[in-house]
Amino acid sequence: MSASETDASTPKFLADKYAIVGVGETAFMRGQGSGRTTRAMGTQAVRAAIEDAGLEAGDVDGMLSYSFNDSTFSPMIAGDLGIRLNFYMDVYGGGSSTEALVGIAIGVIAAGMCKTVVVFRSMNGFSQVRIGGTGARSAVPVSGDALHNRAYGWQSAGQMFAPSFMRHMHDYGTTAGQVAMVKVIHSQHAANNPKALYRKPVTVDDVLSSRMICKPLHLLDCCVETDNACAIIVTSADRARDCKHTPALIRSVVGRVCKPRIDMHYQHGPISTVAGYYGKDILWPNAGVGPEDIDITGSYDAFTFTTMLQLEDYGFCKKGEGGNYVSDGTMKLGGKRPNNTSGGHLCEGYTHGIAMVIENVRQLRHDVDDSCPVGADGHRQHTYDYSLGGCRQVRDAELTANLGWAMPGTGSAMVMRRG
Amino acid sequence: MALQGNYLGMDLTVDDLDIENLAYFGYCAEHRFHLQECTGCKLVRYPPTTACPWCMRAESRWVPIEGAGTVHSYGEVHHAIQPAFKAHVPYMILLIDLDTQKGKPSEYEALRVAGNLVTPDGNLAPAEMVAKVGIGSRMRMAFSDVSPGLSLPQWTMDGISEGVWRYKE
Numbered sequence: 001m002s003a004s005e006t007d008a009s010t011p012k013f014l015a016d017k018y019a020i021v022g023v024g025e026t027a028f029m030r031g032q033g034s035g036r037t038t039r040a041m042g043t044q045a046v047r048a049a050i051e052d053a054g055l056e057a058g059d060v061d062g063m064l065s066y067s068f069n070d071s072t073f074s075p076m077i078a079g080d081l082g083i084r085l086n087f088y089m090d091v092y093g094g095g096s097s098t099e100a101l102v103g104i105a106i107g108v109i110a111a112g113m114c115k116t117v118v119v120f121r122s123m124n125g126f127s128q129v130r131i132g133g134t135g136a137r138s139a140v141p142v143s144g145d146a147l148h149n150r151a152y153g154w155q156s157a158g159q160m161f162a163p164s165f166m167r168h169m170h171d172y173g174t175t176a177g178q179v180a181m182v183k184v185i186h187s188q189h190a191a192n193n194p195k196a197l198y199r200k201p202v203t204v205d206d207v208l209s210s211r212m213i214c215k216p217l218h219l220l221d222c223c224v225e226t227d228n229a230c231a232i233i234v235t236s237a238d239r240a241r242d243c244k245h246t247p248a249l250i251r252s253v254v255g256r257v258c259k260p261r262i263d264m265h266y267q268h269g270p271i272s273t274v275a276g277y278y279g280k281d282i283l284w285p286n287a288g289v290g291p292e293d294i295d296i297t298g299s300y301d302a303f304t305f306t307t308m309l310q311l312e313d314y315g316f317c318k319k320g321e322g323g324n325y326v327s328d329g330t331m332k333l334g335g336k337r338p339n340n341t342s343g344g345h346l347c348e349g350y351t352h353g354i355a356m357v358i359e360n361v362r363q364l365r366h367d368v369d370d371s372c373p374v375g376a377d378g379h380r381q382h383t384y385d386y387s388l389g390g391c392r393q394v395r396d397a398e399l400t401a402n403l404g405w406a407m408p409g410t411g412s413a414m415v416m417r418r419g
Numbered sequence: 420m421a422l423q424g425n426y427l428g429m430d431l432t433v434d435d436l437d438i439e440n441l442a443y444f445g446y447c448a449e450h451r452f453h454l455q456e457c458t459g460c461k462l463v464r465y466p467p468t469t470a471c472p473w474c475m476r477a478e479s480r481w482v483p484i485e486g487a488g489t490v491h492s493y494g495e496v497h498h499a500i501q502p503a504f505k506a507h508v509p510y511m512i513l514l515i516d517l518d519t520q521k522g523k524p525s526e527y528e529a530l531r532v533a534g535n536l537v538t539p540d541g542n543l544a545p546a547e548m549v550a551k552v553g554i555g556s557r558m559r560m561a562f563s564d565v566s567p568g569l570s571l572p573q574w575t576m577d578g579i580s581e582g583v584w585r586y587k588e
Contacts, residue, residue, distance in 0.1 A: 133500040141430040144437050147444070148466045151431055151571055152535050153496060153504040154512045162494025163514050170492070170554050170584050215495035215586045261472055266514055267465065269527040271492060 015286065018106045019240040019247035019419055022055065022233035023358040024048025028197045028349025033127025034227035039072040041229035042122030043080045049118060049231040050081075054244030060233070062087040062117035064105060066097035066352070070129035071122050087114040093256075094131060094352040095300055096404035097121070098232075099412035100255030102357075105234040116239065121354045122229035130225055131350075132156055145263070157302060157407075158214045158222060164408040165216050165305040168272035171320065174308075176216060178323035180207035182304035182339075183220050183346050185331050190343025192333070192370050192392035197224055198347040201388060207304075221304045223345035230354040232361065240419065247419035248361040248400075252287035254279040254413040256406070265409030275411040276313035276403060283314065283401075287415040291316045294415070295397045296363050297337060298356035300405035301344040310403040310411065311339070333386040333394070341368065341392050353404045357414070360400035364418040368393045424566030427503035431565060439467035442481060447570045450562050452486045454530070455479035463520050465530045473524055484530075486560025487577065488515040491531055495549065495586070507543045511536035513574050515558050537561050537573040544575075552576060553585035 025048065026034070026041050034041055042065070050060060060083050063074035067090065074088045087108050091097065098119065105117035125131055133156035142150040154160060168174050184204055190196035202220060210219040240247035257279040260268045284290050291314060299307040299314075304326075312322035316337070325331070331339040342348040342359040349355065362368045370392045372380045382393040397418065404412040422433040422444055433440045439455070443466070446453040454463045459476035463484065470477050494512040499505045513536055516529040536544040536552055541563040544552075552558075557577040562570040 138500050139429075139502050141432060143432040143434065144440055145466065147431060147433065147440065147571070148533060150501070151426065151429070152512055152533055153499060153501055153507075153510055154494075154533065156500045159494055159496060159500070159512060162512065163492035166494065166586060167492040167554070169586065176586075212495075212497040214497065264466060266491075266531045266533075267472075267528060269529070271514075271531075 014106055014110065015251045015288065016249045016417070017237050018109065018234060019237050019249045020102070020232050020357070020361050020416065021235055021240045021243040021245065021247050022049040022053025023231070023361050024052050025230040025355060025358060026228055028195060029227040030126045030197060030224070034124055037072070038070070038122040038124060038229070039076055039080070041227070042072050042077045042120050045122065045229035045231040046077055046118050046120050047081055049233050052244065053233050055116070055233070057082045060116050060118055061085060062105065062108060062114035064088065064101045064117060064119045065090045066093045066101060066121055067123065068092065068094055068129065068131065074120070077120070087117070094406060095302060096256060096406040096410060096412035097352060098354040098357050099253055099402055099404045099414040102234055102250060102414060103253035103255040106250065106253070109234070109236060116233060116235040118231055118233050119354070120229065120231035121351050123351060124227045125225045125350055126227045132225055158217045161303065161305070161408055162214050162217065163266060164271050164274065164309070165303070168305070168309065169216060171270070171272050172323065174323035176208055177204050178327040179221070179304045179308060180204045181327035182301060182307045183207050186301060186340050186344045186346045188388065189333055189338070189341050189392060190347035191388045192386065192390055193342050193348055194371060195369070196343040196348040197226055198343070217303060223302050223350050224347070226349035226351070228349050228351045228355070230351045230358055232354065232357060237419070245367070246365045248364045248416040249419045251289070251415040251417055252283050254282045256410055256412055257282065259409040262407070262409035271408070272309070273319070274309045274313050274408045276310045276413070279411055279413050280314045283413045283415060289399060289415065291401070294337060294399050294401045296341060296360060296394050296400045297339045298360050298400065298402040299339050300353055300356065300403060301340060301346045302405055304346070306405045307339060310405060314401070314403055314413065333392055338394055341394065357402050360402060360416060363394055363397045364400060364416060366393060366397065422569045424569040426563070426565040426571070429501065429503040431569065439469060443467045444569055446481065447562060447572050448568045450570065452484050452560055452572055453481040454484050456482045462524060463530060465532055484517065484519050486572070488517040488532070488558055490514070490552065490554050490556040490558060491516040491529065492554060493552070509546055509549050510543050511549050511552060513558070515574055532572065534571070534573040537563060537575050539575050541573055548576065553583040555583045556580045
């Protein structure tokens with residue numbers, strides 16, 4: 001037991017009192033794009049999540065969303081579905097928002113402000129606003145504090161994070177081939193996910209021979225931008241018992257934990273350490289479990305490196321041994337602790353982390369949407385044969401950990417257990 | 420008064436309200452590098468801010484800082500995002516640990532000043548120069564002049580350094 005375990009910053013009495021009871025999404029799209037507005041896609045995803053939960057519009061009275069001013073506010077989508085809201089909030093943010101908003105949803109329900117909250121993210125991240133910084137936002141004027149970064153061609157996520165990744169290789173001898181295994185493993189997982197965008201398995205050589213974007217990142221170290229909307233529904237464990245599926249009970253949430261001075265976090269080191277270093281001291285004591293107890297991780301893969309850095313700093317391996325952890329088979333389906341069984345942002349598609357939460361909710365239901373046959377009871381008959389195109393359900397999954405990433409200086413996390 | 424300029428086809432501005440950045444770039448325009456020193460804890464900070472990130476004190480004074488240090492980390496861009504940089508790949512994004520105040524207030528901190536690798540006269544470095552710089556390289560400050568009154572602090576090689584670490588596949 002670490003000293004910090006007696007020093008948790010948040011009370012433990014909310015553990016297991018709230019649950020995710022519904023999940024829904026649209027397809028992950030590139031090419032011609034979605035051909036729909038973020039309002040239409042958000043409406044489709046929220047509707048799908050409500051139906052998945054076995055609820056009706058009148059059962060939902062709270063809504064949260066996040067965006068980079070590239071989406072539709074929640075009251076519009078609520079109105080389109082006939083939902084009258086007692087609470088809503090739309091926040092500015094991308095990766096790591098989902099887990100933080102689940103924490104806010106728990107808080108507003110506990111405060112008596114509403115009873116059931118939808119969290120959604122809807123983005124045309126391929127056809128409209130490219131988070132990678134290409135397209136219309138690449139050539140905006142540079143002013144004020146941005147003269148300390150954008151004026152140096154230091155703008156896209158890959159460019160901004162590269163010094164952390166590079167320093168990790170320098171400090172610990174991490175190799176490009178080790179980190180490439182994150183993409184390799186996620187591509188194998190995606191092969192067993194019919195809704196994944198990139199389902200073709202790749203090799204380490206494929207990653208290392210793909211063109212260099214920003215050292216140390218090759219093209220295949222970077223995630224795929226897509227058009228997509230996802231939604232999840234949070235309610236109390238009491239109400240969850242009346243819903244259609246086995247609930248995913250929320251044991252612990254970390255929301256937007258930060259390193260010092262996040263906009264200039266490089267002033268504080270070690271720069272190869274990320275916000276999870278601080279998050280772990282909230283996540284594990286509140287969850288009452290540790291990394292060794294977790295069956296499945298959802299470590300955010302905006303880049304191959306982000307998966308590795310977070311697994312290290314949340315304590316899944318010793319600091320500096322992440323290169324080994326991500327390449328030794330632990331993270332594969334059939335391995336000790338699979339990561340991003342959907343294929344993640346690198347292969348399934350990119351909606352700022354919410355789809356990784358959906359995947360773990362389905363894993364905890366023991367009803368992940370692979371190609372296994374559906375039985376007479378409406379549930380999939382999982383084979384646990386993880387060969388390509390086969391099953392991706394993790395056997396007896398009981399505990400999951402999502403590790404959300406915004407940047408080296410900011411992240412969120414959540415532990416869920418099967419209800 | 421607001422600062423304006425066009426750098427590599429990219430509009431740069433510092434507006435009237437942004438008094439810390441106006442002061443910082445005012446010194447840079449004279450090719451003098453200055454940072455704020457807290458009048459309370461005496462620690463220097465980068466980039467400019469309105470309060471001291473170490474002790475929260477509001478008062479500070481601008482002090483001259485030697486533009487010398489060592490590469491702490493870097494990124495090397497081969498696929499530029501901004502149109503301004505597309506003709507200049509590969510270019511280097513450098514984080515330099517200044518010699519001044521290195522390891523203070525704790526061993527994890529340094530004044531890590533950003534910039535590109537440039538030639539001594541402030542132009543983005545050619546590929547053969549990029550290939551010589553890595554973690555551990557000794558650097559000295561240079562300036563890219565954007566317009567009268569606006570220059571960007573940059574970094575250029577300070578001789579040939581031993582034991583430099585560079586990314587390899």
